[in-house]
Amino acid sequence: MKQLEDYPPVPISRGEGIWLYDFEGRRYLDAVSSWWVNLFGHCNPRINAALREQLEQIEHVMLAGFTHAPVIELSERLSRLTGLGHAFYGSDGASAVEIALKMSFHYWCNSGQPGKTEFVSLQNSYHGETLGALSVTDVALFKDTYAPLLRHSVQVPSPDWRLAEPGETPEQYALRAAESLENHLAKHHATTAAFIVEPLVQGAAGMGMYHPVYLKKAREICDRYGVHLIADEIAVGFGRTGTMFACEQAGVTADFICLSKGITGGYLPLSAVLTTDTIYAAFYDDATARGFLHSHSYTGNPLACRAALATLDIFEQDDVLAANRNKAAYCNRVAAPLRDHPRVRNFRNAGMIWAFEISDAPADFARRCYQRGLEAGLLLRPIGNTVYFMPPYVISEAEINWMMEVSYRLIDAV
Ligand SMILES: *Cc1c(COP(=O)(O)O)cnc(C)c1O
Numbered sequence: 098m099k100q101l102e103d104y105p106p107v108p109i110s111r112g113e114g115i116w117l118y119d120f121e122g123r124r125y126l127d128a129v130s131s132w133w134v135n136l137f138g139h140c141n142p143r144i145n146a147a148l149r150e151q152l153e154q155i156e157h158v159m160l161a162g163f164t165h166a167p168v169i170e171l172s173e174r175l176s177r178l179t180g181l182g183h184a185f186y187g188s189d190g191a192s193a194v195e196i197a198l199k200m201s202f203h204y205w206c207n208s209g210q211p212g213k214t215e216f217v218s219l220q221n222s223y224h225g226e227t228l229g230a231l232s233v234t235d236v237a238l239f240k241d242t243y244a245p246l247l248r249h250s251v252q253v254p255s256p257d258w259r260l261a262e263p264g265e266t267p268e269q270y271a272l273r274a275a276e277s278l279e280n281h282l283a284k285h286h287a288t289t290a291a292f293i294v295e296p297l298v299q300g301a302a303g304m305g306m307y308h309p310v311y312l313k314k315a316r317e318i319c320d321r322y323g324v325h326l327i328a329d330e331i332a333v334g335f336g337r338t339g340t341m342f343a344c345e346q347a348g349v350t351a352d353f354i355c356l357s358k359g360i361t362g363g364y365l366p367l368s369a370v371l372t373t374d375t376i377y378a379a380f381y382d383d384a385t386a387r388g389f390l391h392s393h394s395y396t397g398n399p400l401a402c403r404a405a406l407a408t409l410d411i412f413e414q415d416d417v418l419a420a421n422r423n424k425a426a427y428c429n430r431v432a433a434p435l436r437d438h439p440r441v442r443n444f445r446n447a448g449m450i451w452a453f454e455i456s457d458a459p460a461d462f463a464r465r466c467y468q469r470g471l472e473a474g475l476l477l478r479p480i481g482n483t484v485y486f487m488p489p490y491v492i493s494e495a496e497i498n499w500m501m502e503v504s505y506r507l508i509d510a511v
Pocket of ligand 1: 295358
């Protein structure tokens with residue numbers, strides 16, 4: 098609150114495509130997709146039109162004992178896309194994580210293994226900030242104050258290749274990290290319900306990227322020891338890493354997939370947890386207490402579901418994944434000078450995410466880079482000394498050029 102006196106929030110009057118406009122007519126290129134949620138630009142005409150149409154039909158109805166067309170169609174389409182046949186809806190990412198954790202534990206209870214109460218996550222993981230989600234998050238700044246309120250959880254070494262030994266390839270390092278997971282589960286599988294992981298990119302850790310072999314191994318290890326695999330695709334789902342879902346790059350299907358952020362194209366809060374027939378069957382019973390008793394007032398909100406359907410339509414109609422491959426290749430060519438900048442380290446890319454570290458960064462680098470960026474009309478939110486680009490997919494080649502040029506100058510200046 099006190100910092101806002103020196104750095105007042107930027108009042109935004111409107112948005113169009115990848116640009117945000119303030120009240121003085123200045124504009125800012127939203128290079129972080131408004132915290133990783135926006136896919137097809139602000140005020141996208143097609144999503145706007147779908148929402149207007151939905152508004153004339155039904156804005157909201159409870160999903161208990163009732164249903165509606167957008168939630169049915171969305172469930173069917175998500176099921177086709179993920180290969181998981183059952184969906185449970187929440188309102189944001191953290192609630193999706195809570196749902197997956199509770200459902201995993203409850204599955205084991207219903208299956209006669211009530212001792213499986215523990216959760217395992219990766220070092221430097223981020224899964225949201227409600228108490229259950231924060232318990233499996235590993236970011237000290239967000240977690241330490243609330244430690245007395247949190248459940249114990251275990252963190253195993255992250256496969257993030259920035260942590261590899263000199264000379265070790267990302268793949269070798271990922272395999273070594275997978276051995277640590279195996280060692281942990283070999284000892285503790287009887288008390289472990291699930292392993293939760295951000296597939297391919299640990300976003301809040303500063304876009305830490307890792308080799309897909311880790312997910313392949315994690316799937317094998319979880320199967321061997323009877324532990325659920327929860328894929329937190331909240332940040333990486335919907336094409337961010339190049340495939341519709343990041344797990345596809347490892348040929349892996351999780352027991353639970355958590356989706357949110359880009360699911361509505363960045364329009365409205367919505368999350369979904371997709372799961373398997375096996376999990377579903379364990380809750381299918383006459384006894385109410387064996388059912389999954391978890392509810393949110395706005396679960397399956399029709400407007401949010403309709404925005405999600407319009408988002409999926411754009412993926413299909415514009416063959417977005419193929420278009421993004423070309424855009425990413427272009428961006429990598431244009432980024433060459435930045436990659437070769439003497440202060441840039443660990444330049445990396447996955448799909449529509451780019452990240453690098455700045456060497457000799459001053460202590461307040463993130464804030465200064467953010468401020469200088471805004472002055473130049475570029476919205477960047479560095480994490481520590483990590484600068485990243487996660488633009489809406491509608492960014493044009495000219496806008497990519499401009500983003501790279503401004504960033505190069507920023508790095509010289511901050
Ligand atoms: C953002 C995020 C969450 C939390 O989502 P909210 O909607 O902010 O609660 C959880 N997991 C990952 C990987 C995220 O990036």
